Amino acid sequence: MNPAAGTALAVLLSLVSAAGYALAAVAQSRLAAASPASPDGRGALRALLARGQWWWAVGLNAAGALAHVAALHYGPLTLVQPLGALTLVAALPLGAYCARRRVTRTEWRGAAWTLAGLVGLVAVTGPATPGEALSLREALVVAAATALLIAALSSGRRHGPEGRAAGRGLGHATASGIASGVASALTQTLTAALALDLPGAEPTWWQTALLAVLISGFATGGLLLSQAAYRGGLAAPLAVVNLSNPAAAAVIGVALLGETFRAGAWGWFAAAGASLIAARGVVLLTKGDGGTGEAGAATGTGAGAVAGTSAETGAVVEAGGLPAARIAGLAAPETEPAGVPLAG
Numbered sequence: 001m002n003p004a005a006g007t008a009l010a011v012l013l014s015l016v017s018a019a020g021y022a023l024a025a026v027a028q029s030r031l032a033a034a035s036p037a038s039p040d041g042r043g044a045l046r047a048l049l050a051r052g053q054w055w056w057a058v059g060l061n062a063a064g065a066l067a068h069v070a071a072l073h074y075g076p077l078t079l080v081q082p083l084g085a086l087t088l089v090a091a092l093p094l095g096a097y098c099a100r101r102r103v104t105r106t107e108w109r110g111a112a113w114t115l116a117g118l119v120g121l122v123a124v125t126g127p128a129t130p131g132e133a134l135s136l137r138e139a140l141v142v143a144a145a146t147a148l149l150i151a152a153l154s155s156g157r158r159h160g161p162e163g164r165a166a167g168r169g170l171g172h173a174t175a176s177g178i179a180s181g182v183a184s185a186l187t188q189t190l191t192a193a194l195a196l197d198l199p200g201a202e203p204t205w206w207q208t209a210l211l212a213v214l215i216s217g218f219a220t221g222g223l224l225l226s227q228a229a230y231r232g233g234l235a236a237p238l239a240v241v242n243l244s245n246p247a248a249a250a251v252i253g254v255a256l257l258g259e260t261f262r263a264g265a266w267g268w269f270a271a272a273g274a275s276l277i278a279a280r281g282v283v284l285l286t287k288g289d290g291g292t293g294e295a296g297a298a299t300g301t302g303a304g305a306v307a308g309t310s311a312e313t314g315a316v317v318e319a320g321g322l323p324a325a326r327i328a329g330l331a332a333p334e335t336e337p338a339g340v341p342l343a344g
Contacts (some may be wrong), residue, residue: 001074010075013067014083020064022090026098027057028227029234048227061223081122081246085115088239095234107235110284114239117278122246124267124274133192134185136203136211138256143214146182146248150175154225169232170240170282172225177244179222184245185252186215236285243278 001009031053035044048054064087071080088111096103134142153175154168190211193203203211229237250271253259261267 006074007079010071010080011083013071013074014080015086017064017067017071018084018086018090020060020067021084021087022094024057024060024064025087025091025226025230025234025238026094027053027060029095029230030098031057032227032230045224054227057227058223082119085118085122085242088114088235088242091238092235106284106287110235110239110281110287112281113284114243114278114281117274117276117281118243118246120274120277121243121250121271124261124270134189134252134256136189136193136207139186139189139211139214142182142185142252142256143218146178146218150179150221150225153178154228169229169237170286172229173237173240174244176222176225176229177241178248179218179225180241181245181248182252183215183218183222184249186211186218190215233286236282239278239282239285243282247275 031048031051035047035051068080068084071083092103092107092111153171190208193208193211226237226241229241250259254261261271
């Protein structure tokens, strides 16, 4: 295949990947909105796995990942990785369409700032020379440190003011991106182990199996953490996931693999500036998120969003088998007559 055709195919596959990830994010956001929050968290995972929408989201994420890997086969990382940032651009109008609203001007501004920062980070944090894979010992240290970091980011009380809930959502999103980034780094190590090209002594079968288990754990954990993050909306958590993923990979590359910024010492300042630009975008997305009904559904304040009804038509749409009027009654128990038990 000639270079021009390879580049065109890489662009096409990158767009398919971004569309897959965007559709998956919207599906997860809608699922989070339609899933009532459990006070003690019991049965939440079982209920999630029983939903067909969840498995659609898993399939879309897998399709996006496969398309991304295929794009890297035909095109350079400097082309494919920035195109992956289009996930946020595609998810915004898709999420707004599903919620029957328009994307706000603040959201578009936030997306533009976030994209600019993300592209800047990707542009300067790539390796100047091909890097090596992590050794088995380094991989285990990274896995242990990442597990502790994820636990710290995802910890917190389940109840609290709306601001704290939004903060926990961004914490989950950060943990999700880090988990996915570490899974990618460990995948590189596993590939080197299978090719018998791992630094140090040749790994045994159980060490290779352990790497595979760690990759599966971090990949699954990243998916579940993103699902928890989308309880606070779509745009801001998705932006944080897309930022923390390459950031985690860059930290591993610079700290352990001898990779450097493309611009040398100036790359540190460029990366810091890009991070500030992206952070500005996340703040705007948090303020301009029009999906308050979806976020409120997770806390019991958005009954109309849970039922998926239209305020203009008043149409009854079922969510988990409950009609909209009944869900609205559940969201406002104080309107029930005294002595009459709540339905559901």
